[in-house]
Amino acid sequence: MAELNEILGNERIKEHFITAVHHKKISHAYIMEGDKGSGKKMLAEAFSKILQCEGRETTGLVESCGKCESCIQMEHHDHPDVIWVSHEKPNVISVGEIREQIVNTVEIMPYKGPYKIYIVDEAEKMNAAAQNAILKTIEEPPEYAVIFLLTTNRGAFLDTILSRCILLATRPVPGTAVEKYLVEKCSVSKEEAEFAAGFSLGNIGKAEAIVSSEEFQDLKELTLSILRYIHEIESYEIADKVKEYKKYKNRIEDFFDIFLMWFRDIMLLKADNSVNAEAAKKKIIFKNEYAYLKKQVDKLDLEAIDYVIGKIHRARVRIKSNVNFDATLELLIVEARREF
Ligand SMILES: [Zn+2]
Incomplete structure (x- = not known):
């Protein structure tokens, strides 16, 4: 696992943690908000490692020593006083799970460390009953308790929870x-x-x-094979291509991202007045596709690009609400082609 000072970016959060340790002002409850993959778990874990480190008293530094038993247990993800709250159903954290893993155990003193730390990943999945259960602990925590709620969406929390937690949001690196x-x-x-x-x-x-991920590379190639010729793709080709996405159903977010980035690149090139192609390429993501993009730039006006981007967002929402997969993809491609 990464040490706090090895984590890239998110300087404000790191600074916040370091100051808190320095002044011995650790909050009992933190909400860490950010996209999946933005470093929430890594930050919570690195901070926990510092809090629990036994060697810190002697070094006096605000960093973990990496040598004490506690640090080694953190490395092996088996520190008895750092509890990752788990849940059985993929889309909900139930009141039973919160009671069993937090509320009923929080009064038991930490096994060895100075703190007892609970980390709830995907905390937005706590239903209202689960949130009310954890709220009691957040309102009257034992001195040693620290709770991390990691989430992609703070809007899912009750106001009473929000008002009692320190809110830290991860930022792009x-x-x-x-x-x-x-x-x-x-x-x-x-x-x-x-x-x-x-x-x-x-x-x-x-x-x-x-x-x-090799799968991502394959999905990217498949999607680019549509996007390069989307202005002239035939209806039967669309149906054929869409069938190929069946095996990527779990990665369909990547398909939408690729589609979106393609039209975002077109938008950037449309607005661009660089002196030459090399300068223009610096601004886009699909640099290798510059020639294909450039051809399409001339065929679309800003309004049309905007329209397609709107359709991509709509298709994303539709897939999430379980509307027919093939039909949604096909419709999006047809709608995009129509704008050329
Ligand atoms: Zn240590």
Whole structure:
């Protein structure tokens, strides 16, 4: 696991944690909000490691020693006083689970560390009853308790929870830092790193997942094979292509992202007045597709590009609400083609 000072970006959150430790003002409840892959778990874990470190008293530093028993247990993800709250059903964290794993155990003193830390990932999945149950603990926590609620959407929480937690939101990491990280840690080419950094919009977890996934590369190729000729694609071709997406049903968000980035690139090139192609390429994500993009730029006006981007968002929502998969993809491609 990464140490707090090794984590890229999110300086404000790191600073917040360091100041809290320095002044011994640790809050009992934190909400950490950010997209999947934006570093919430890593930050919560690194902070927990510092809080629990036994060697810190002697070093006096605001960082974990990496050598004490507590640090080693953190490394192995089996620290008895850092509890990851689990849930059985994929889309809900029930009141039973919160009671069993937090409310009923929080009064028991930490086993060895100075703190008893609970980390609830995907905390937006707590239903109202579960939130009310955890609220009691947040309102009157024992001195040693620290609760992290990690979430993609703070809007899912009751106001009473929001008002009692310190809210920390993760931010995108600058593209150049993501690139450097990917080249050094994942040994990918500069070109691949550049694409992944741009495509993930500064989300390191996402960028890392992209460069290490063959499936993503295949999905990207398939989608580009549509996008390059979308202005002249025939209806029968659309139906054929859409069938190929069946095996990527679990990654369909990536399909929408690729589609969106393509039209975002067109939009950027439309508004661009760079002196030459090399300068223009610097601004877009699909640099290798510049020639294809450029052809389409001239065929669309800004209003049409805007229209297609709106349709991509709508298709995304439709898929989430279980509208027919093939029909949704097909409709999106047809709607995009119509604008040329
Ligand atoms: Zn330590």
